Amino acid sequence: MNTLYQLVKNTALFATAAAGVVGGFKIYQKWGRGEEVIPLILAWLFGLGFVQVIFWAVGYYIVGGAYKGVNPTSGAESVAIEAHNGALVIGVGISIFSVVKIYQKYIGGEDVIDLLYKWLGALIFLFFFGYLIEAIL
Incomplete structure (x- = not known):
């Protein structure tokens, strides 16, 4: 079970990192063209932060069992x-x-x-x- 969790976690982290790099590159392209990028950067950072919170919550509460006996x-x-x-x-x-x-x-x-x-x-x-x-x- 633990190896399956690690496989899913690593796959999801890789997909998130790839999406973050592609999103960052698109923002960079728009910035180079002189387009408005501040809302895109904020949305990009919020999305990456939200994914980090989800990974932390799953690891801490569900896999780690921190919800038990609290x-x-x-x-x-x-x-x-x-x-x-x-x-x-x-x-x-x-x-x-x-x-x-x-x-x-x-x-x-x-x-x-x-x-x-x-x-x-x-x-x-x-x-x-x-x-x-x-x-x-």
Whole structure:
């Protein structure tokens, strides 16, 4: 059973890696043509991250048997902490891409002061609620 799981896991990881490389190459081609790529990059990163979460959940909960004998409260707290850390990483990634987008608009001659205020407000919101969640947990 374990060898079958490893075979399926390795095949799925290889397929995911191949799809990630092909998707990244298509994004690179569009970037070279001057097309808008920020939403594509975010979708690409979200997709790769989602696959990673699925692999982790299957390995930890189903194959590892971590769901057995877990107090529901402590299990919920550990999942909440993992979700919080994942949300912070995603938020930082989106903020970096947002800075790139603002910089592109600035280089293009647009007024970006309003966008900078919105970006800063979003960062404050993200980290304030991250701190609040950590304090609660």
